[in-house]
Amino acid sequence: MSQKEKKTNRRDFLYTASYTVGAVGLGAVIWPLIDQMNPDKAQKALATTEVDITNIEPGKEITVLWRGKPVFLKRRTPEEIAEARSVKMDDLPDPQRDEERVKEGKDEWLVMLGVCTHLGCVPLKNKGDYKGWFCPCHGSHYDVSGRIRKGPAPKNMEIPKFEFVDNNTIKIG
Amino acid sequence: MSDKEYQPKSKAGKWFNDRLPLLTLGAHLTDYPTPKNLNYWWTFGGILTFCLLTQIITGIVLAMHYVAHADLAFASVEHIMRDVNYGWLIRYIHSNGASMFFLAVYIHIFRSLFYGSYKSPREVIWIIGLLIYLLMMAAAFMGYVLPWGQMSFWGATVITNLFSAIPLVGDSITTWLWGAYSVDNPTLNRFFSLHYLIPFLILGLVVLHIWALHVPGNNNPVGIDIKKPSKDTVPFHPYITIKDTFALLMFMIIFAGFVFFSPNVLGHSDNYIPANPLVTPAHIVPEWYLLPFYAILRSVPDKLGGVILMFGAIFILFVLPWLDTSKVRSAVFRPIYRQFYWIFVVDVLLLGYMGAMPAEGIYLVLARVGTIYYFLHFLVVLPVVGLLEKTDPIPLSISEPVLSGGAKLSMAKKDNEKF
Amino acid sequence: MRSFSLKKLPVLFFIFFLIINHSFGSEQTKPIKVDWSFKGLTGKFDRASLQRGFQVYKEVCSSCHSMQYLSYRNLGEPGGPEFSKEEVKAIAASIEIEDGPDSQGEMFTRPGRPSDKFKSPYPNVNASIAANGGAYPPDMSVLVKARPGGSDYIYSVLVGYEDPPEGVILDDGVYYNKYMIGNKIKMSSPLMDGIIEYSDGTEASVDQMAKDVTTFLSWAAEPELEERHKTGFKVMVYLILLTVLVYLSMKRIWSRVDSEE
Numbered sequence: 001m002s003q004k005e006k007k008t009n010r011r012d013f014l015y016t017a018s019y020t021v022g023a024v025g026l027g028a029v030i031w032p033l034i035d036q037m038n039p040d041k042a043q044k045a046l047a048t049t050e051v052d053i054t055n056i057e058p059g060k061e062i063t064v065l066w067r068g069k070p071v072f073l074k075r076r077t078p079e080e081i082a083e084a085r086s087v088k089m090d091d092l093p094d095p096q097r098d099e100e101r102v103k104e105g106k107d108e109w110l111v112m113l114g115v116c117t118h119l120g121c122v123p124l125k126n127k128g129d130y131k132g133w134f135c136p137c138h139g140s141h142y143d144v145s146g147r148i149r150k151g152p153a154p155k156n157m158e159i160p161k162f163e164f165v166d167n168n169t170i171k172i173g
Numbered sequence: 174m175s176d177k178e179y180q181p182k183s184k185a186g187k188w189f190n191d192r193l194p195l196l197t198l199g200a201h202l203t204d205y206p207t208p209k210n211l212n213y214w215w216t217f218g219g220i221l222t223f224c225l226l227t228q229i230i231t232g233i234v235l236a237m238h239y240v241a242h243a244d245l246a247f248a249s250v251e252h253i254m255r256d257v258n259y260g261w262l263i264r265y266i267h268s269n270g271a272s273m274f275f276l277a278v279y280i281h282i283f284r285s286l287f288y289g290s291y292k293s294p295r296e297v298i299w300i301i302g303l304l305i306y307l308l309m310m311a312a313a314f315m316g317y318v319l320p321w322g323q324m325s326f327w328g329a330t331v332i333t334n335l336f337s338a339i340p341l342v343g344d345s346i347t348t349w350l351w352g353a354y355s356v357d358n359p360t361l362n363r364f365f366s367l368h369y370l371i372p373f374l375i376l377g378l379v380v381l382h383i384w385a386l387h388v389p390g391n392n393n394p395v396g397i398d399i400k401k402p403s404k405d406t407v408p409f410h411p412y413i414t415i416k417d418t419f420a421l422l423m424f425m426i427i428f429a430g431f432v433f434f435s436p437n438v439l440g441h442s443d444n445y446i447p448a449n450p451l452v453t454p455a456h457i458v459p460e461w462y463l464l465p466f467y468a469i470l471r472s473v474p475d476k477l478g479g480v481i482l483m484f485g486a487i488f489i490l491f492v493l494p495w496l497d498t499s500k501v502r503s504a505v506f507r508p509i510y511r512q513f514y515w516i517f518v519v520d521v522l523l524l525g526y527m528g529a530m531p532a533e534g535i536y537l538v539l540a541r542v543g544t545i546y547y548f549l550h551f552l553v554v555l556p557v558v559g560l561l562e563k564t565d566p567i568p569l570s571i572s573e574p575v576l577s578g579g580a581k582l583s584m585a586k587k588d589n590e591k592f
Numbered sequence: 593m594r595s596f597s598l599k600k601l602p603v604l605f606f607i608f609f610l611i612i613n614h615s616f617g618s619e620q621t622k623p624i625k626v627d628w629s630f631k632g633l634t635g636k637f638d639r640a641s642l643q644r645g646f647q648v649y650k651e652v653c654s655s656c657h658s659m660q661y662l663s664y665r666n667l668g669e670p671g672g673p674e675f676s677k678e679e680v681k682a683i684a685a686s687i688e689i690e691d692g693p694d695s696q697g698e699m700f701t702r703p704g705r706p707s708d709k710f711k712s713p714y715p716n717v718n719a720s721i722a723a724n725g726g727a728y729p730p731d732m733s734v735l736v737k738a739r740p741g742g743s744d745y746i747y748s749v750l751v752g753y754e755d756p757p758e759g760v761i762l763d764d765g766v767y768y769n770k771y772m773i774g775n776k777i778k779m780s781s782p783l784m785d786g787i788i789e790y791s792d793g794t795e796a797s798v799d800q801m802a803k804d805v806t807t808f809l810s811w812a813a814e815p816e817l818e819e820r821h822k823t824g825f826k827v828m829v830y831l832i833l834l835t836v837l838v839y840l841s842m843k844r845i846w847s848r849v850d851s852e853e
Contacts (some may be wrong), residue, residue: 002563034349037363043353063451068355070451082399120334120355121327137331137457144418154476159195209849251661251733254816261816262823407849415842422835429831433824434633437737443815445738446730455773 025110043067048173050165053109060127064113066172070114070122071160072133073170076144081107083131084145094155098145101159111162111170112146118153177567192223201387202325206406207413208393210571214284215391216420217277223421224274225379229372238320239363243358246321247447249334265436271313273428278306289502296494303490305378312371313460315364322444323390323454329330329356329364331457335470343366395571396503405571409531445587456531464528465521469547471532483542489551496551506565509558517550520539597603621770623741623748626803630810631743634825636818637811642673644790645808651788653732654659656724656779658712661733662812665706671818672811680706687711725765727778736806736813743810745771750802753781 041088049066055100056062061074078122084098095126102110114133121137128141130149135142140151147156162172179200181187190196238257240249253260282302285291291299314332318325333350339344352359390401399405407413431439439461443454459467469486473479489496504511520543527540629638646667649659664684666676675683684704689711692699704711714720721728730738739745748771756768762776769777783798790796811817 016410037352038349039351039353040359043357043359066307068353068357068450118334119331120337121330121457124453128526136453137327137456149248152471152476152479248661255661255666261820265820344768411845412849415838415845419835419838419842422838425837426831429824429827433820433827436820442738442740442742445734491750 015042028157048171051170051172052168053080054168056085058108064172066160067095072110072112072114072125072146072157074110074125076108076110076165078108080131080144084143087145087147089142091149096147098147101145101147101156103164106164110144110146111159111172113160115157116140116153117155117157118151119146123157131160179209183418203408203410204571205403205409206390206402207409208391208399208405208571209407209412210393210395210405211391211413211416213416213420214280214287215393216417217284219280219417220277220421220424221281222275222379223424224270224277225372225375227270227522228267228274229376231263231270232369234263235267236369239365241319241362243321243448243513244360246361247320248362250320262432265315265432269428269436269439271316272460272462273424273431274309275313275460277424278309279462282306283518286517287400287504288392288394289396289497289499291494292497292500292502293391294389295386298382299494300491301378301382301385303487305375305485308371308375308378310463312368312375313462315368315371317444317460318361318364318370320444321361321448323448323452324441324444324457326356326448326450327453327457328459329360330520333360335480335483338369338477340477393503393571394505395568396501396505397567397570399571402572458529461525461529464526465524465547466528468524468528468540469544472537472544486544486547489548493551494498495554497555499562499564501564501567506567507562508565509562511556513550513558515555516546520546520550523529612670621742621752626744626747626806628743628807628810629819632808634821636821637807638670639674640792640794641804641807642811643675644792644794644801645804645806645811646673646675647788647790648783649732652782652801653805653837655713656720656729657732658714658720658729659710659713659732659812661731662710663706664704664708664710666815668706669815672815673675673808684708694745725778730778730820732809732812736810738813743806746809747802747806750783750806751798756780766831 010085010159045069049064049071051062051064053062053073053075056075057071059073059077059080060104063070063072065071081098085116087098089097099107101112102108116123116137118135118136118138118140121135123133123135123140123142125133128150130141130143132144132146132149133142134140135151135153138152140153141149142153143149145156146159148154160172162170176251179190179197181190181196186196227429235253238249238253238260251265253264255261257263276467285299285302314328318329333347333356336350339346348354351357352363360494390399393399440459441460446454458464466483466486470479470483473482499507499510501507502515505525523539524543524547527536527543532540611705629641630636630669649657664680664687667673667683668677668680684706687704687708688701689704690699690701690710694700714723717728736742736746741748747765749769752771754768754770756762760768760775762768765778767780768775783801785798786796788796788801794800814820
């Protein structure tokens, strides 16, 4: 009797072990097939872009392409900065102070991904109810700090990693 | 399979059939007993098979000339339109064919909804059909991306961004789908690969769909079970084949009307502008066949909520056979359900209309009403009506007199006169 | 079967068409409806107008607008302006095309050939934007198909320049156009009476030139149009004939079943 039980146990173990080892192998085969769809090495290498900002007048903005996405560089007027800072946090769906969205001492420069956080369209400048941007796809309104104010977008427009190389050059990424 | 065991007449035929019973299968398909009262709404199965084959054949040919690269795709489509022999014809058949395919599939689905074809014992047919519908939407969406026009690019951006609504892993999934940090060349390339694959998956599911249909046999406008074969049935060939052919020809006339005389009316003019990642078109509108779902997506002010509701609108169809509590299949004998059916049709058309309009003001309000009703129809109307409704008397067979409700007999007869 | 019969089909189709029609309605001033010879089921291009339209394109538009998907040979192909072989050769030869590299690895220029693509005015999009004050003159190959309203819209914009209404302030280098989407256009009115001299002696009024060049652009966007209409007609006749035959066969076959009742 006990002899037989032992046999059964050993057999069960063998089966379980086979399944497990087999599953690990299958997973190891599937992973490269899934991971090949992630951005490749050439894509990842396109990490930084340098932009010359000498010619941007206050109140104007330019758009540059970074990693296939538009980046808005806006040189804000003092009035616009004041307005962005006068907003009460309670009025913001995604509360964030304007100071957190710019580099200290370079308050006039707003550098952000020109991508609506709803479904990825490019918002139009100087449109919408809050004098900032308006996304034509599904009607999200952003303020002059690029923060979401109204509409289906859940978050403020993203601030990418960027730095001032010197007074006239911004490096994005 | 039919009751009589099929025996090939020739010796060679018997030899082959014993090894691979293809001839038996052929005989089954030819003799397959079909209710004789099927009306023209039942011809769309055949029409859809035609649509699928048309898309596959024209698609394979287009792939011989198309280049799936962000810098070349738009130009290669123009090359097809201008230089390839009959390229314009093949491309217009393919692009309008997608719309015709969806037109047919919607009629097919709404036929099923009216006559209760999704009910026991045909739930599996219904579910396979929905899987086909889902794959069709995926194929159509990816196909629309391939010309790499403005609508291609921004449609792809909006749809792939739907996945970014998933908490925690959403952004990683979106990047994974793109193969880049935005919709870009890798995205186009993989969409082309998948666009080529999906029709063959659909073809496989169509075989299962028909197989599952041949187990219980066709539903019919009266919705009752019928003995097979009997006085109520006719062999599939030549009766149904000729009728399907006639309906298919009518369908092809409309199809040809689009292809030859108005080939771009179903498309969007923005897609003749090459993709530009810096500028979003003022109005992003999906193809007409996706508009109702688009309206549902936009009617919710919350991103995740909108995405959930949009997918929910499709997935709720999968449990439809269990939401409808009525045992009576055909709406012909369901006076209350019949009313709600037409309200539902109007609701879906309304949602489609709202999907094409800007999401603001009265349109947004109506889209919300439409969305709420869409779900009410499945979650409340169907279960409740099924329980409370007093159905009309049902005939016992298609051709024999009924026990009760003489009026209905004449109605069943009237069906037959249709042929 | 009271409520679900074939009679409903036209109604459904009507609603369906209402939806698609409406989804492409624009909010601008509706473009002027022109009775183009190429509209309708049997529409054809007006050859003389196409040839004049090409002249307008060549002498006016082509200094800013490319037509990169067209080749000079297209000008001689059936269904188009149908210039003679010699004329096409001459048109192509009058353009300097960059070719190469030669055996020394240098690029060189040579007279164009009918097989060459239309030469673009700018080497790339950025150059064209830089040269036009930030606006990009769109490629004209498929422009007619790329605008809601198509030919009517292009024609309307060409003749739709006006002084801005009161209250509309225009930046430098921006013009007011009644039909343009957004009403503001960076292109100054390109046509003026007598700006070119038609080789066939037609008076070159703004309206005439606008019609001619729109006809030319419509052909450029849909060079297959005439063949499409012709083939379509044959296909329709064939389909209707076959449908009638199949219908009669169907009646015949089903009469066996119907007579049993």
